Amino acid sequence: MAWQAGTSDAQAAATARLVAVSAPGKAAVGFYAASIVAAEACVAFVGSLPGIYVHAALVFVVLNHYLFAPKAAPSADLPRVLLALPLVSLLRILSLTMAVNDIPEIYRPAVAGAPLLVAAVFVLKLLAPTVPVGLIPGNRRSWFVQALVALVGIPIGLLGYAIARPDPLLDSSEWPKLIAAAAVLLIFSGLTEELVFRGLVQATLRNALGWVAVPLASVLFASVYFGASAGLIVFFAGTGVVFGAFYDRTRCLLGIIGAHALLSIGLILIWPLVL
Amino acid sequence: MTSTAGEIVKEFLAAADFGALSTRIDGVAMVLLIVLLAELEMVRVFGGPEARARIVSLRVAVAPLLLAFIFVMVVRSLGLK
Numbered sequence: 286m287a288w289q290a291g292t293s294d295a296q297a298a299a300t301a302r303l304v305a306v307s308a309p310g311k312a313a314v315g316f317y318a319a320s321i322v323a324a325e326a327c328v329a330f331v332g333s334l335p336g337i338y339v340h341a342a343l344v345f346v347v348l349n350h351y352l353f354a355p356k357a358a359p360s361a362d363l364p365r366v367l368l369a370l371p372l373v374s375l376l377r378i379l380s381l382t383m384a385v386n387d388i389p390e391i392y393r394p395a396v397a398g399a400p401l402l403v404a405a406v407f408v409l410k411l412l413a414p415t416v417p418v419g420l421i422p423g424n425r426r427s428w429f430v431q432a433l434v435a436l437v438g439i440p441i442g443l444l445g446y447a448i449a450r451p452d453p454l455l456d457s458s459e460w461p462k463l464i465a466a467a468a469v470l471l472i473f474s475g476l477t478e479e480l481v482f483r484g485l486v487q488a489t490l491r492n493a494l495g496w497v498a499v500p501l502a503s504v505l506f507a508s509v510y511f512g513a514s515a516g517l518i519v520f521f522a523g524t525g526v527v528f529g530a531f532y533d534r535t536r537c538l539l540g541i542i543g544a545h546a547l548l549s550i551g552l553i554l555i556w557p558l559v560l
Numbered sequence: 561m562t563s564t565a566g567e568i569v570k571e572f573l574a575a576a577d578f579g580a581l582s583t584r585i586d587g588v589a590m591v592l593l594i595v596l597l598a599e600l601e602m603v604r605v606f607g608g609p610e611a612r613a614r615i616v617s618l619r620v621a622v623a624p625l626l627l628a629f630i631f632v633m634v635v636r637s638l639g640l641k
Contacts, residue, residue, distance in 0.1 A: 333572050337585050341592040344621050348596075352603075352614045368620065375624055380564040382589040382628045384582070386573050387640040393565035396631070400624035401564065407620045451561060474562040512567035553561055 306493045310363040314370075314493060317347050318501055321373050322508040329511035333381055340374040347371050362492040365416055368408050369485040373505055376401050376481065391454050391466035391554075398473030405480045416492065418484040419537040427537060434531050435543025441524055442551030446560065448516045453557040467550050475546030482506045482525065483532040483541060491533065499529040524548070579641070586632050593625040 320343055328336030351367035380397040388396060409418060422428045455462050482502055490498035503525030510521045528541040561567075575581055596618055603614045 329568055333568075333575075333581060334584055334588070337588050341588050344592060345595060348618065348621055349599075352617055368617065371621060375621060376563060377568075378589050378592070379624060379628055380569050381572055381582075381585050383631050384569050384573050385635055385640050386578070390565070393569070394562040397564040397628075398562075400627040400631075403627065404620050404624040407616075407623060411617065411620070445561075449561065470562065473564065478563055506563075509563040509568075510566055512571060513561070517561075549562060 306363050311494060313350065314363065314366050314490070317343065317350075317367070317370050318505060321370065321505060324374065325377065325508040325511050328377060328381075337378060337381060340377050343374045344371045344378070347374075361415065362489070365412055366486075366489040366493045368411060369481075369489045372401070372404055372408060372481045372485060373509065375404055376509060391462065392469060394473040395469045398469075398477050401481065402473070402477045405477060405485060408485050409480070412485065412489065416485075416488050417536070418480070418488060419535075420484075420539060422537050422539060427535070430535065431537055431540035431543070434535070434540025435547060437527070437531075438544030438547030439551060441527070441544065442548040443556060445517070445520055445524075445548060445552040446556035448520050449514070449552065451553065451557050454553060455558075457558050463554060466554055470549040470553065471546040474549040475542045475544075478506075479528065479532075479538055479542045479545050483529060484538050487529055487532060499526060499533055503529050589625060589628060590632075593622065593629060596622050596625070 320339065324336050324339035324343060326336075327339055347367050347370050351364050354364040354367060356364050376397070379400050383397045383400075384393075385396070412418075422431050455466065457463075482505065486505060487498050487502035490501055494501065503522050506525035507518050507522035510518050513521075528544065531541050531544075532538065572578065572581070600615055600618045600622060603611050603618065607614055
């Protein structure tokens with residue numbers, strides 16, 4: 286199958302390059318990732334302000350490490366990770382800086398999501414020649430596979446609803462608002478989060494650290510849900526592993542963007558109304 | 561229940577001292593923006609042949625923080641909470 290053959294080649298090339306990233310480089314990436322998780326734990330369990338101090342320091346330190354790291358081959362895979370990791374810290378800084386009570390809850394993901402998407406597109410443009418994110422499937426069979434992957438979001442959303450049991454945000458008669466909220470979730474939950482966590486963070490980690498990328502990106506993904514119940518954090522960690530494995534296998538984001546969007550739309554908008 | 565509007569943000573918005581806390585967090589973000597803008601100018605002046613590439617890389621953080629700054633200014637001028 287063409288999409289699988291392309292994937293194997295890409296994975297083989299990435300595996301061959303792993304030796305080029307030095308042990309101190311790998312240790313630095315691990316330290317930064319652990320620091321981001323610690324900063325998220327700090328925001329959730331200690332206080333917003335100390336957590337934001339750590340996130341702000343991480344953005345500055347990791348970006349400067351990227352600026353002054355050697356970028357010539359064969360050691361070019363480390364700096365690419367350093368460009369993607371600050372997006373997770375930026376997510377938290379933006380979400381708290383731009384938190385406003387007067388904005389309806391259904392539109393809040395768009396407020397901090399828009400500048401985060403801008404940052405992700407900047408990183409995407411900088412990495413595009415060397416880290417192909419894979420937004421569009423290559424052939425008709427791949428489109429079919431991606432559509433099937435997207436549909437996985439429906440049962441996962443139901444499982445999330447069974448764990449979280451959120452209250453409905455809208456009345457079933459408010460169709461225009463429901464459609465607007467679904468569009469917000471499609472762009473700022475599905476597209477933006479998958480682009481950041483799978484398309485940029487996991488893809489760059491894959492080149493630098495190998496198979497560890499999927500669990501590590503999933504831990505980073507779950508860490509931004511700290512503050513929710515333990516069951517929901519485990520649910521999002523598992524979802525991250527499933528989406529990460531799909532992405533690692535197909536090297537195409539479209540299916541998991543659809544799956545994540547269907548998960549969020551079901552969990553937040555649809556299932557609380559109909560179940 | 562998204563990463564940008566999850567439980568952390570809900571608890572932050574519901575905090576008793578939300579106003580004061582929000583001002584301090586905005587301050588941290590603005591200090592980070594100012595530091596990065598200052599670094600961007602330093603790189604532009606002293607960056608040498610790699611200056612352009614480094615400036616583009618710094619914009620990864622500068623652009624969203626600038627958007628956040630504009631948003632905060634608009635929210636505060638409109639008196640939104």
